Amino acid sequence: MKQHQTAYERNAPDQRVVERALASSQSEVYWLEEAGTQTRYPKLTSSMTSDLTIVGGGYLGLWTAVNAKRRNPGQRVVLLEAQNIGWAASGRNGGFCEASITHGDENGRARWPDEFDTLHRLGEENLDGFDRDVHDLGLNCQWERTGTLAVAVEEHQVPWLRGARHELDVEAVRSEINSPLFLHGALDPKGAALVHPARLALELARAAVELGVDIYEHSAAIGIHTNKVAQKVEVRTAHATVSSGRAVLATNVFRSLLRRNRLMTVPVYDYVLMTEPLTTQQLASIGWSRRQGLTDLANQFHYARLTQDNRILYGGYDAIYHFGRKVRREYENRPESFARLASHFFATFPQLEDVRFSHRWAGAIDTCTQFTAFYGLTHGGRVAHAAGFTGLGVGATRFAADVLLDLLSGGTTPLTELKMVRQRPLPFPPEPVASVGINMTRWALDRADHRQGRRNLFLRALDAVGFGFDS
Structure with a gap:
């Protein structure tokens, strides 16, 4: 045709x-040029202990650090960033902070029909909470609740x-x-706000430090394992190790420290x-x-x-x-x-x-193939991770931070009981199949846009099994 x-x-x-x-x-x-990209925090040069170690200085890691200290001000929280705070996706996105935590209503209804109403409500509450945090934490990030x-x-x-x-x-x-x-x-x-993305990251880091978080830049984590004798999680950098009771991996697009997640995004x-x-x-x-x-x-x-x-x-x-x-x-x-x-x-x-x-x-x-974040625990429940936000992470990372902290608590909460939290999406295949499949999907999506939106058999088959590709 x-x-x-x-x-x-x-x-x-x-x-x-x-x-x-x-x-x-x-x-x-x-955004990065306007906000400034200079190093603001020291490099980790000596080993230390903490209660919680967070790997990744983007929105997910920063919200986790802030919320962890607000939950328990007495704990020691250490955050490790491989380069500068917010230099990657968190500092260069469009600055759309949306209420949806399911990559839109259509995706949410299709994947979690039985709990979509709950997810929709949680997303709206998250955006309202974000709005309050901007004011309560004094985040100077050009926040505009525009819709x-x-x-x-x-x-x-x-x-x-x-x-x-x-x-x-x-x-x-x-x-x-x-x-x-x-x-x-x-x-x-009311379902979205606009924000200066780089300033949001820098302001979250400032708020985290004021709450007592220790941030280290240019301190890439290169390994993680459990010290069974000490019953600690050890996060290793090139120059030092942080030993802690719990850890959060918030590296998102970058190669996961967990082998089980390397085909997930x-x-x-x-x-x-x-x-x-x-x-x-x-x-x-x-x-x-x-x-x-x-x-x-x-x-x-x-x-x-x-x-x-x-x-x-x-x-x-x-x-x-x-x-x-x-x-x-x-x-x-x-x-x-x-x-x-x-x-x-x-x-x-x-x-x-x-x-x-x-x-x-x-x-x-x-x-990821479900278009919105997936979650999990490893290392005997001591390490929590999330990834796969698929371009709508500005708002959803705040929600995800609370999910990760709930998972690490070891208890049952309304968030940990969500099917969206407990379900792992299908992984992408290894190469060369991944490249062939993704490029075929891109071609099919472009073809649909040129054919009055009609999806071909290939796209309909992907829809049927819940396997997707999107940005």
Whole structure:
């Protein structure tokens, strides 16, 4: 069957517009540059003991540290970060903090239908708790409880938004954000917030230290084992060992210290553009007065938002996997992905043809086959882990931190009893099968976007067994 062009392809700008807009862009993460990436904490150089050792200085590790000290202020908590706090996914994402802890309602209902209402409620409570923590902990992270706007850009997507609580017809959606591509919309006014991702990580670290957490940067954990004589978990770095009663592994996209988890996630690269600040006239031409987060409904979706100084962050679409589950700096520079994003940006906002991009970057997302985090205990219940947030970890990591601490407590709690917490998703296959399967899935998803959303037999088979790939 002949494939149709997508709305972004039908409305593509002149290539010269794309080239001009990208010409002076920096290959740097805007958030990290704005917040500063200097080392703030010492390197671990001598062995020590603690009550809880946390491996990983992103959101999951930081929330676990903060909440552990709030639960038990007297315990000693040590956090080890391989590079700088928040340098990886936590410092370079879009800054969307969503209520959903199941990667959206559709995914949650499909995988955990019997407990979805509970998961939905827990997600809303988590976002409200996040909001309170921003104020109670004094987190200076440009928090904005804006909600989100989902838009249909193809005729076949319009029915997907029918019946939404805050449904918008074509005139209403364009009065919110003015784009000739938008055909229909749905507002979620309270289900998400926007945040400066790098500042959030740095502020969580500050709050953790004020609570008494010891943070060490440039202190990569290279091994973990149980000392059965001392009944301790020993986390080893190149220069020292931390011996503790319990440990949390919060390394997410990076190679797990646990062999059993090394096939559970794959790193998928997501690409992002940031514009220069819009002028008053440019901003007026698109509206966006409520400053909501923005997403479309395609399989290969786009997301966009305004920053505090009225830049537009625009990302998504390409989700690139590299053979061998590798995470490498050179994968972040992919000119064809940046050019495609820029073309889609100007198709969405042709009135911004004179806007330039100041920054372009990428980051690796820890994708798992159920699209949302999985959990577990090892080493006789002394080590807890979570990974696989699949791009929606800004809010979900706060919830996950409490799950991990509940698991380590050894007791039964409402969180530890959740099927979502007790269930392990299917692993990805080893190479070369993983690469073949993932790239075939990407091709099939792209084909569906070009065929009015119709999923082929391959995608329907994956849906039937609960095996997915997403960013």
